[in-house]
Amino acid sequence: MNSQSTSMERREFVQLLGAGGLVLAVSLSGCRRLSDALRGAPKAATTSVTPAAYLRLDDTGTVTVICHRSEMGQGIRTSVAMIVADELDADWSQVKVEQALGDEKTYGSQNTDGSRSIRDFYGALREAGATGRALLEAAAAKQWSVPASEVEARQHVVTHRSSGRTLGYGELVATARELPMPGKAAIRLKRPEQFRYIGKDMPSVDMADMISGAALYGMDLRREGMLVAVIARPPVYGGAVKSVDSSAAEKVPGVERVVQLDSAPPPSAFMPLGGVAVLARSTWAALQGRQKLKIDWDHGPHATYDSAVFRTELERSVRRAGKVVRSQGNAARALASASKRLQADYYVPHLSHAQMEPLAALATFENGKCDIWAPTQHPQAARDTVALALKIPVENVRVSVTLLGGGFGRKSKPDFIVEAALLAREVGKPVKVVWTREDDIQHDYFHTVAAQHLEGGLDANGKVTSWLHRTAFPSIMATFVPGTVYAGDGEVGQGITDLPFAVPNLRCENGPAAALTRIGWYRSVINIPHAFAISSFADELAHAAGKDPKGFLLELIGPDRIIDMTKAGLVAKPSNYDRSFEDYPIDTGRYRKVLELVAEKSGWGKPLGSGRGRGIAVHRSFLSYVATVIEVEIKADGTVTIPRVDVAIDAGTVVNPERVRAQMEGATIMGIGNTLYGEITFKEGRPVQSNYTDYRVARIDAAPREFGVHILPSTEQPGGVGEPGVPPVAPALCNAIFSATRRRIRSLPVDKQLAGGIASAR
C-alpha cells in the first residue's frame, strides 16, 4: 500500500497557460480517484489536453471529469460527469471521475453546502464540455484540412459529414493540444432536446466501489508509519485542560505520544476544541490510551447550560415583541379585530448530524508544507484554517478530498482536519485523527434550538387576515462573532422573511437568544423549525376555519404571482440563498403546482381507516419547491408507523432524476427521524446523549412502506435538491398525527407524547 500511495503523492500537474488564459494541464499519473490510485496506477496516457478546469482528455480516449464538489451521497460526482459528458458528447463508458484538489482559484467555490452544486455550476460545467467538443471538432477539421462547420462530434467520434471519415476523441488529442482554446463565442451549447445524459436516470459512478467495500472514506486512510490520534476534548464548549496525568496512558502498548492541544475560546469558529491527544500505532491502542488519561477540566463559561432552563428563556423571548424583520399592514390591529384569533407556541430542540462516518482526517507535515486527506465538504475552509493554525501560507496546504460517509453540514467545518495538521507537525509523522461516535455527538456543531410564537386572525369567512410570527434561536453566527444574540438575515430568510402567504397584515419578529454551545448548520438549517411552525400553524388555522388543509394552504398562498420582495415590508436584508429575486423569484404558481401534484398522487381527501391520517405541508428552500403528504397509522400504544409518503418537487431543471428521487426519499426519512425522536439535550453544559443508543435516528421500521416522488417537469434554472426535502416533513407528519388522533404536536420530538395511546391523546 505504501508504494502505491506514494505514487499518488507524487502526482503532479505541469500547468501551462494556454491561449485565452485557459489552463492546459498534463497529468503524470493519471486518474486521481483514491481507490484507483491505491489499487495501482491505471494505464498511463502519453499526452492529454485540458479544455477547462473540469475536464481532461487523453490519447487513450479516456475523458476525465474533474469533480470539484464533495461527494456525500447526493450523487454529485455522477451529476457533474453527466453534464460535462453530455456537452462533450462523450461515450459514458469512457468517462472517469477524478476528485479535484482543494483549489478555489482554479475551480471556483468548492464549499459543498447549501444545495448549490448544480445551481451554481450547471452553466460552467456545460461550457466546459462544450469547449471540449468545439476543440475536438477544430482538431479534426485541422487534421482533414476542412472547415470546422463540416465536422461533428458525437459519442466519442468526430465525423466529416460529406466524406464519412471519422476520428476518435483520443486520436485528436495530440492535434488539439496545439490549437488555441475555443472562446465562448465558438462554443455551442446543446438544446435541451439534444441532451443525452442530462435529465436521464444514471447510476452512481461510485456504485461498484460502494458495494464491494473498495470505496475509500476519510476513516479508511492509511499511511506507512502513521499514528492514529484520538483526543479527549473539553466536555463543555469553551472549556480547557487544567491539568493532565498521562502516565497510565503512555504505558498502554502501542501508545507513542500524548500531546496537549490548545483550546480556542468561544466563539471558536472553525478552530479545534483542544484537549489531550493520544497517538498510537493502532486505533485500538489510542482508544485504550485515552481511557487512561486523568484530566482535570476547566469547564469555562457554559458549564451551567441546561436545556430545560434554556427552553423557558427562549419561550419567554418569543412571548414579547422582538426585533421586526418584516412587516406589512398592521398585524396587531388586524388581530385585535379578527372574528377568530388563534395562537400557538412551537419548540424544536438541538439535533446532531450523526452522519454514519465519524470525523476522521489524515495529515502529513514536511518542510513547512502540510498535506491533508479528509472527508471535507469545504476544502478551502480546511486549507485556510490549517494555514491559520500552523501559521504557514495557504499555498503550502494541500487538501485532497475523499468520499464522505455522510456530511449533512458537519463536514463543512474543518476543526477535525486542523487537529490532524497540528498533531502531524508536532510528532513529525503522518497522523490520522479518528473521532468515535461519542466524540462526534458530544462535540458537534449542533443544529440550533428554536422557540416560536405564532398568532393568526381569521375573518368571518375563515380567511386569514393577520399573521404574527416570532422566532428565537441561538444563531449560527454566534459560532463566529462574539456577542451575537440576533439571527442573521440569511437565517430569518429561511422561512420567515420569504413567507409567500397572501396575508394583508403580516409581522415577523426575531427575539434575542445567546448561544451556549457550538451552533452550526444541519441539512436544511433554520428551515426545519420555521417550516414546522408555519405549516403546522396553517393546519391549525385550517381546522379552526373548518376548511380542508390543502385548500387552505392554496388560499393562503393566493393567486399565481411573482412576489415583489421590494414591496414585501422587509426590514431584514433580503435573502434568497445568495441569489437575486430577479434570477430566482418567489413564484406562488410553483407552490400551487407542487401542492396540487402531491395531493393528486397521495389520494388526498380519500377516506382512511381508524387510527390513520394524512398531513400536508409545503415549503420553498434552497430555491426549490417541495410539498409533502405523509400518511400515518397510530397503533393503540401510540407507536407511529408510516404507510405512505408522497413528495412533489419543483427543482427547476433536473440533471439526474434518479438521484433527485433518492434525495427526496433520504431527506424525508431523515426528517422523520428528526421529528419522531431527534433531540440533543444539555445538562451541566454538556450533551446528555452520546451514541445511537440514546440519540435516536430513523431505522428501517420508521421508513414509509410506500414512497412516491413526483418531479415537476421544468426548464427553469436549477434549484437545490439535497436539503429542500427535509423542511416539510415535520409539519406534514405532525399534521397527519393530528388528523389521526386530534392531538396537536407543537414540541418536537414526538417521541413519547403519544405513549398513552390514541384514547388519552384525544
Place this chain on the structure above:
Amino acid sequence: MISMTVNGRRQEFSGDEAMPLLWYLRDELGLTGTKFGCGVSACGACTVHLDGKAVRACVTPVSAVEGRKVITIEGLSKDGSHPVQRAWRAHNVPQCGYCQTGQIMQAAALLEATPKPNDAEIDQAMAGNICRCGTYVRIRAAIRAAAVEA
C-alpha cells in the same frame, strides 16, 4: 496466538486479544470495507459473517474468533456478483455508501437463513443497521428482489 480464517485465508494474531475484530480487520489486515460507525453494536456498519452468521465486529473481541471463519464484504464475492450486491446495484441503493457494506452483509445473512423473507422479517433483520442517508425503502426493495432471484 489466535488463529482464524478471513475470506478463506488463514490468519494468526498475537496482539491484545480483547481488541475488537473490527480494528484487526481494518488496521492490521487493511480490510477497510468493514466500517466503524458506533463502537457499541448500535449501527451495524461493521457487520461481518462469523461462521455464516452476521455479527458486529466492533464488539466481537479477537479472542472470540479463535478457530472460526470470518467473511467480510471483500470476501462476499470476487466481483460484486453476490445476488444481494447485484440487487443493490439494480436499485441504486447507496447514497454516501458508508453503511452499505454492513447492510449488504446483514442482508446476505438474512437471505442465507430465510431465503424468502416477508416485509416484517426484512424490517426485523435490518433494524440494527442504520443508514443516515435514509436508503431504507430501496434496501427493502433490493432484498425482496435478491430473494426472488436467489
